Amino acid sequence: MKMFKIPEATVSRLSVYSRFLSKLDKKGIITISSGEIAEGVGVGAAQVRKDLAYFGEFGTRGVGYNVKDLHQHILKILGLTTSWPVVVIGAGNLGTALCLYDGFRERGFNIVAMFDVDPLKIDKEIEGITVYSMEKLGDIIKEKEVKMGVIAVPAEYAQQIADLLVKNNICAILNFAPAVIKVPEEVQLRNVDLSVNLEILTFNIVNNVKNLY
Amino acid sequence: MKMFKIPEATVSRLSVYSRFLSKLDKKGIITISSGEIAEGVGVGAAQVRKDLAYFGEFGTRGVGYNVKDLHQHILKILGLTTSWPVVVIGAGNLGTALCLYDGFRERGFNIVAMFDVDPLKIDKEIEGITVYSMEKLGDIIKEKEVKMGVIAVPAEYAQQIADLLVKNNICAILNFAPAVIKVPEEVQLRNVDLSVNLEILTFNIVNNVKNLY
DNA sequence: GACTGTGAAGCCATTCACAGCT
DNA sequence: AGCTGTGAATGGCTTCACAGTC
Missing domain, CATH: 3.40.50.720 (NAD(P)-binding Rossmann-like Domain)
Known part of the structure; x- marks a missing residue:
């Protein structure tokens, strides 16, 4: 497998994003932008995009990220799809x-x-x-x-x-x-x-x- | 006041050094080198010296640091001389x-x-x-x-x-x-x-x- | 027009390597 | 000879800025 050199700070932010997305999902929110995630968890928008970009392209330009979808991806990345x-x-x-x-x-x-x-x-x-x-x-x-x-x-x-x-x-x-x-x-x-x-x-x-x- | 731009990582290591020094002091050890501190807390020796150097010159070249003395300095730096x-x-x-x-x-x-x-x-x-x-x-x-x-x-x-x-x-x-x-x-x-x-x-x-x- | 993905730049921390004391 | 203190080099993370896409 590949997946190289992910900063630990990125991993810990993913964990925080994940919790935030789970909250959004429960509220029924469908789509979110990197700027809104950034605002919600207190980091920069570029940081959010860069963190996610380590693992693939999850968003849609001009639109943002699908909340459910992104959340699932992050859980998968963190290894949290299993107990x-x-x-x-x-x-x-x-x-x-x-x-x-x-x-x-x-x-x-x-x-x-x-x-x-x-x-x-x-x-x-x-x-x-x-x-x-x-x-x-x-x-x-x-x-x-x-x-x-x-x-x-x-x-x-x-x-x-x-x-x-x-x-x-x-x-x-x-x-x-x-x-x-x-x-x-x-x-x-x-x-x-x-x-x-x-x-x-x-x-x-x-x-x-x-x-x- | 002065004292500028101390990396947070440095501060958290100081806290760890301090605990280590307190242990040494209780054992009656008088003098210690940056290398021994490094070994004891699991970081590099240059790191230890650089961390300390932010706050002054506490050691003696060719000898090392006086345990009690250095410990007091670090407690002072961390603000732990008072409860x-x-x-x-x-x-x-x-x-x-x-x-x-x-x-x-x-x-x-x-x-x-x-x-x-x-x-x-x-x-x-x-x-x-x-x-x-x-x-x-x-x-x-x-x-x-x-x-x-x-x-x-x-x-x-x-x-x-x-x-x-x-x-x-x-x-x-x-x-x-x-x-x-x-x-x-x-x-x-x-x-x-x-x-x-x-x-x-x-x-x-x-x-x-x-x-x- | 809005927002993502990303190379490049900037910034910060760690490590190296050596001059300077004792 | 041994060990500190430190400028310089390196490496890594963050921020910027913009091209690309919807």
Whole structure:
């Protein structure tokens, strides 16, 4: 296959466009221009067109894009036409919140199991999702064909959990622990670092950086 | 004031360096080189030096950086030498998890109050943090001199909550709702979009993008 | 007339490579 | 000899501007 060198920023915008289009579609809107998408999601119109152009020609000159059609294309591009089973490691507050987060379900992610080391949590259910002991991780990943794992454990355990996920052939990890973790290059890793995000804000406040949006 | 054009990527790395240095400091390590920092946080050595060089000359040629010293400088740069009071809007699962998140406290963020519209939650305490009705927002922001607000409400209410925060003179907003929100340019805004992060991973899996770390 | 698709230009961040200290 | 600080080179993303299409 081809498909070369898509900027990551483009991918994350596609995800945002997709949500926007889904809203438009529900409202029954048929056609939309790059300018209107741009306005709706807060980017430039040229940016929208360029992002889409990486993947083909979805629009009609003089008219715009068909909402349903474009939306389907983007879902396809993002791999969201099928549902993704996901495991969450760590049944603390954050792990639990992520499990119950509607945003995941709405986008086709399906939390199939949680894992924890705490005997008080193991074998309990949290809103229909069972918490398993770590030993079951491999079995469940295999059984449910899980490709993605979410790490929501304390920083000091993040690396060993990551290693465990890797050993069980996970394809991608979303890490919420405030820790730098290392994985083999064939495993996808993204970090969502909550305090880093707040700290960028404090930096900006303290240095009164002009916002650029 | 001076201090111009710092890449946002640099700021977020500073935050990561800072955490790394704090770990080193606790271990009693006195001196460190850019190469070792680079290794520890997974970036290039030149990157580390350039990031630091935006703010001054903190190292000694031929030797490296003094851990304590550099750490203090970075905390100062990020505005973390003082504690920041924060409010969280939305006392659902996510809002609650964020309130209890240790990573915030450890870095000097202090959640002073939560807010919600649900009468069942209002005036209850969650681990020492009181949930107030939305009407109290203005008073508490003023009384506690809150500069930062965290939005953890459903997407459809995110914009009106943001407007409310802005009206009450908040300086910065961290938005967890999967929604595009607009604020005046003098207000700092960052979005942490949980599903976007998972969707980047699905994209990468589906298009088997080589990881670059 | 309106709007897409796209090469070219512009801008910004990262990496290189080396001069300058210790 | 070792390591920082930095100008210059590179690479990548965004914006511009316009030709092409409906």
